[in-house]
Amino acid sequence: MSFFRFQKDDIYRLKHALGVPDRITLPNRSKLDGIEALCIGLQRYAYPCRYVDLVKDYGRPVPQLCLAFNWITNFVYDAHRHRLSTLEQEWLAPHHLRTFANAIHQKGAPINNCWGFIHGTVRPTCRPREHQQLVYNGHKQVHSLKYQAVSTPNGMIANLYGPIEGRRHDAFLLRESGLLAELERFSHDTDGNVLCIYGDPAYPLRPQLQVPFPTVAITPDQAAFNGAMSTVRISVEWTFGDIINFFKFTDFKKTQRICLSPCGKMYIVSGIVTNAHTCIYRNITSSYFELVPPSLEEYFQ
Structure with missing residues (x-):
C-alpha cells in the first residue's frame, strides 16, 4: 500500500470507477494494460521517484514510463476535472x-x-x-x-x-x-x-x-x-x-x-x-x- 496508497483490490475498484480502459495505446504506438498505467501513475504520485527507479518494477524503458504517466494524468484530468x-x-x-x-x-x-x-x-x-x-x-x-x-x-x-x-x-x-x-x-x-x-x-x-x-x-x-x-x-x-x-x-x-x-x-x-x-x-x-x-x-x- 505504501507504493500506491491503495490496497491491491482497491486499485481495481479505482480503475473501474475512473473508467480507465483495459488496454491503452500510447502516443508512440506502445500498448499496455490500463491497470499497469494506473499503477505507474499512482506510484509516481505517491512519492517523487525517478522514472529510472520504476524500470525494475515494470520492465519498460524510461520513455514508455513517461508516456504512461502523462497518459493517465491527462485521462483522469479530462474525465473527472468537473468533480472539483x-x-x-x-x-x-x-x-x-x-x-x-x-x-x-x-x-x-x-x-x-x-x-x-x-x-x-x-x-x-x-x-x-x-x-x-x-x-x-x-x-x-x-x-x-x-x-x-x-x-x-x-x-x-x-x-x-x-x-x-x-x-x-x-x-x-x-x-x-x-x-x-x-x-x-x-x-x-x-x-x-x-x-x-x-x-x-x-x-x-x-x-x-x-x-x-x-x-x-x-x-x-x-x-x-x-x-x-x-x-x-x-x-x-x-x-x-x-x-x-x-x-x-x-x-x-x-x-x-x-x-x-x-x-x-x-x-x-x-x-x-x-x-x-x-x-x-x-x-x-x-x-x-x-x-x-x-x-x-x-x-x-
Whole structure:
C-alpha cells in the first residue's frame, strides 16, 4: 500500500470507477494494460521517484514510463476535472449540505448553516528562469502557485481551483474561480434556506460566505465567535495535508517546474485521487465530525 496508497483490490475498484480502459495505446504506438498505467501513475504520485527507479518494477524503458504517466494524468484530468469544479453533484445535494451543517454545529460552531470551509494554499515551485516576480509569494518568500479549495466535514474536497500565480491574493482566486456564483445556485437546504461556507478574513462577507469579525475593537462575544469557528475550521488544513501526505509528488518542488511540467494539472489529479482515497479509507476529518464520505462508486457515478 505504501507504493500506491491503495490496497491491491482497491486499485481495481479505482480503475473501474475512473473508467480507465483495459488496454491503452500510447502516443508512440506502445500498448499496455490500463491497470499497469494506473499503477505507474499512482506510484509516481505517491512519492517523487525517478522514472529510472520504476524500470525494475515494470520492465519498460524510461520513455514508455513517461508516456504512461502523462497518459493517465491527462485521462483522469479530462474525465473527472468537473468533480472539483462544480457544486452540482449528488453528494452535495441540499439534504447532504444540511447534514454537513448540523455536524459542524454540533462540534461547537456558533452558526448552524455552515456546511464547509474555504482556504487557499501556496505550493512551492522551482524558480522559473523568466518572469520570476509573477510567481513569487512575498509572504511565504517562495516561488509558487496558489490553489483554492472548499472542504466538507466528511473529509472530501468539494471544489478545487487553480493554479494562479503565487503573488495573487486569496480574494483574487475567489473572484476568478466563480465560486460565489456556484454558491448562490447550490448552497441551500431542501427548504430553500441559505447555507454558507466559512473562510478567513481575506475573503469578502456574503450570505453564502461567512468570515470572522475584524480583530480591531472586538467585543468578547465576537472574539468567542471567532475562536469557536477557528476550532472547527482547522479541518480545511487537514484536507490540504492529505493531498501532500498521500501524494507527495506535488510537495517536491523540484518536480514542479513551471512551463516544463503540468503543475496545475498534476495537483488537480492529486486532489481527485485524494477524494477517492477518502471514499475508501476515510480520514481524520470524517472521523472528527463523525461523518461517512460517499462510496467510491457513488462519488464517480
